[in-house]
Amino acid sequence: MAFIVAALSQPTAQKTKKNIPNLIMHRLLIYICGMQKSSLYKGCLEPIVLRLLKDNGRMYGYSITQKVKEITKGELQITEGALYPLLHKLEAEGIVETTVENVGNRMRKYYTLTKAGTQQTQAAMEELKAFMESLNRIINPKTTIA
């Protein structure tokens, strides 16, 4: 959270008692809008991949990147440098299992959720939902109260 604190503590605006909450929200939104989309999504990559595997059965690396691109209409592009280390980590933890098959003139490695992976997906989804609700409470405090 250090970046948020840093963004909030810029000494440019007048900090009167009245405008401090608005100022904080303004700074926060400016910071979030200024961030790269990939940074915002970074912590959500694992739930995204798990959910895709749950919905689509087995997938391979490139198909995951394309599916995300397709669903988000190009808004989110998962980089290979982030995707493969995550897939390898999930494989080592027994959350996904792999099969290798011949596809045309090359081989392809497919990832599938294990039984433990399906349970993990459920937990990850609930965690993500709770996070989104918390974020919503910060961004739209009035809506949440209503």
Next chain:
Amino acid sequence: MQASELTPDQIQQLFTFTTKHCVRHYDLQVELVDHLADAVAAKMNDTETPISFDDALQKIYAGFGVMGFSPIITSRQQAVLKYSNREKWRLLKQYFTWPKAALTMLLVTVFATLPQMMTIFWLKVVLVTCSAIFFAWEITEIVKVYKAYRLQTQKLLLTENSYWAPGFGVLVIDIFSMFHGWDWFDTGAAFSLNTFYTYSGICILFFICSLALVGFTKKLHLLARQQYPAAFKIAG
């Protein structure tokens, strides 16, 4: 994107490309080549202006970031290590849970009751014979693994660190020396029941660990052969 869009020559070029960029293990190459092939084919088809295979490849590789394939290689190495350790512990724990715990219990019971059935001399004979059989079995397992290694034509990250695993049991010779096993049959050499219990206990533990490690190596090689048959030559 269909897999057949790139020619076999271009696929081979992708393998060469990954090798040039420090990806030396076939299992990781397979995954990266498949990704590159799809991405390059999509790039070559999607761009309005004609783009060559080489240009498309360079553009796709640039998307991997300044570190290139390095983070993926590191993550794969760490993942294989983590998987290996997890699997070794799982296999070892099996010898302390039913049904394999029966073997452990049988060994412990046999060695615990032996002193009531025979003299010190015969206890020494049993220990030396069991150690020799254990050592010989370890050597045959090492030979088997060596033969399996000879059949592998490509380096695999999956099996890379598994070749030493069955060699663990040969340490029994060191334990034998530590307990002055070579002097047991000398007149006047110290050998008590405590020596018998301690040495046989350590040997049982070593034997169980060795069984788990040999099982791990076999499982890993079976998995490697199933997943990457092209990395092995057929046994003649």
